[in-house]
Amino acid sequence: MGRSPCCDENGLKKGPWTPEEDQKLVHHIHKHGHGSWRALPKLAGLNRCGKSCRLRWTNYLRPDIKRGKFSQEEEQTILHLHSILGNKWSAIATHLPGRTDNEIKNFWNTHLKKKLIQMGFDPMTHQPRTDIISTLPYLLALANMTEMMEHHQSWDDQQASMSLLQAETVHLAKLQCLQYLLQQSSNPLNIINSNNNSYDQNTLITNMDQQQQSLSLLNTISNVKQNQIIDNAATSFSDMNIDNDNSQPLHHQNILLPHFLDQVSFNSQSCLNNNEQGQGTIITTNNNNFATVDDETLWININIPSSSSSAPISIIPPNANNPGDASSSTSTTSYGVGGPCSYWSELFFEDPIMHDLS
DNA sequence: AACAGGAGCAACCGCACCACA
DNA sequence: ATGTGGTGCGGTTGCTCCTGT
Numbered sequence: 001m002g003r004s005p006c007c008d009e010n011g012l013k014k015g016p017w018t019p020e021e022d023q024k025l026v027h028h029i030h031k032h033g034h035g036s037w038r039a040l041p042k043l044a045g046l047n048r049c050g051k052s053c054r055l056r057w058t059n060y061l062r063p064d065i066k067r068g069k070f071s072q073e074e075e076q077t078i079l080h081l082h083s084i085l086g087n088k089w090s091a092i093a094t095h096l097p098g099r100t101d102n103e104i105k106n107f108w109n110t111h112l113k114k115k116l117i118q119m120g121f122d123p124m125t126h127q128p129r130t131d132i133i134s135t136l137p138y139l140l141a142l143a144n145m146t147e148m149m150e151h152h153q154s155w156d157d158q159q160a161s162m163s164l165l166q167a168e169t170v171h172l173a174k175l176q177c178l179q180y181l182l183q184q185s186s187n188p189l190n191i192i193n194s195n196n197n198s199y200d201q202n203t204l205i206t207n208m209d210q211q212q213q214s215l216s217l218l219n220t221i222s223n224v225k226q227n228q229i230i231d232n233a234a235t236s237f238s239d240m241n242i243d244n245d246n247s248q249p250l251h252h253q254n255i256l257l258p259h260f261l262d263q264v265s266f267n268s269q270s271c272l273n274n275n276e277q278g279q280g281t282i283i284t285t286n287n288n289n290f291a292t293v294d295d296e297t298l299w300i301n302i303n304i305p306s307s308s309s310s311a312p313i314s315i316i317p318p319n320a321n322n323p324g325d326a327s328s329s330t331s332t333t334s335y336g337v338g339g340p341c342s343y344w345s346e347l348f349f350e351d352p353i354m355h356d357l358s
Numbered sequence: 359a360a361c362a363g364g365a366g367c368a369a370c371c372g373c374a375c376c377a378c379a
Numbered sequence: 380a381t382g383t384g385g386t387g388c389g390g391t392t393g394c395t396c397c398t399g400t
Contacts, residue, residue, distance in 0.1 A: 014370075015369075015370090038384075050386095052369080052370080060368075087388095087389065101388075103368095110365065
């Protein structure tokens, strides 16, 4: 009990390593291996404790360490694994060759955590931050009251401020809601698609349960809305802009695209020919796998590889109940196209969703 | 040019776990 | 069963560099 730390011995150096120390350590390990870390410093002629040597070797000097910026792929892997494993940095590191747990931990704390927070997600649970939703109106109201008291605003001004605040709050809540729905729908696929069997079974089962509940919630909330959304996706094609990336709406926020929206199906219903069927894919613009959302609309960019005629075409969004299966969708609003093209399509999220939630 | 504040990262600290005597 | 040494791991600290004023 209460074993003294290995670095308590007097006279042992702490702090940054010098190139000379590094050289001694590397040379010794190359020649003899590290053996007992406690014995190593003396043998290598280092005035350090064994623990310090071990850390320096495993986190910095090891020859197989990959340096430099994390790739997009590595970033996705970390996000995905962290959503399942939590702060198990060493476990996450085993999936990223050449990266140390320390490096991943630092990358998480300095980049990814902030990124998730900025997107409105709780970095620990990977769920939308409900604390913001629940407290935002109160915080805003409080801030507004203080503001009014400080500046003795007229009643009209106060009313105007309150309306502005309400609008702002509703806007934020909508973003949260949309992100929530999309993320809940995509997570089960993340888990199911994982081929790694080393995850803790209980964690997996718990996650699956949660995802099941989330999906039920999604269905409960938006069973009615879902049809409306699918309908809107199809009918709104009349407003689409063709082959023009600049048609992306302004004042929107990027969001992660759920897996079930990776592809949309389409039918080309010519008056003269038999139906043609095919697949269109959600294509990317500036941000890979991102869609954008503004006040009430989820914008996705859809690529349709080719169409043999200018026959009317109907877009069938995937069924959120059964991702990948579009058969139960009946939206058939037509739009004429010829040849490869891409569209910005919009999926509406309307106020009633918010009412349903409250 | 000087300073302050923030970001990034290497290194440290302390606890937990395991193997072994 | 218990104590001890060795190692692994996650959280935290503090130094360095960068950027904005």
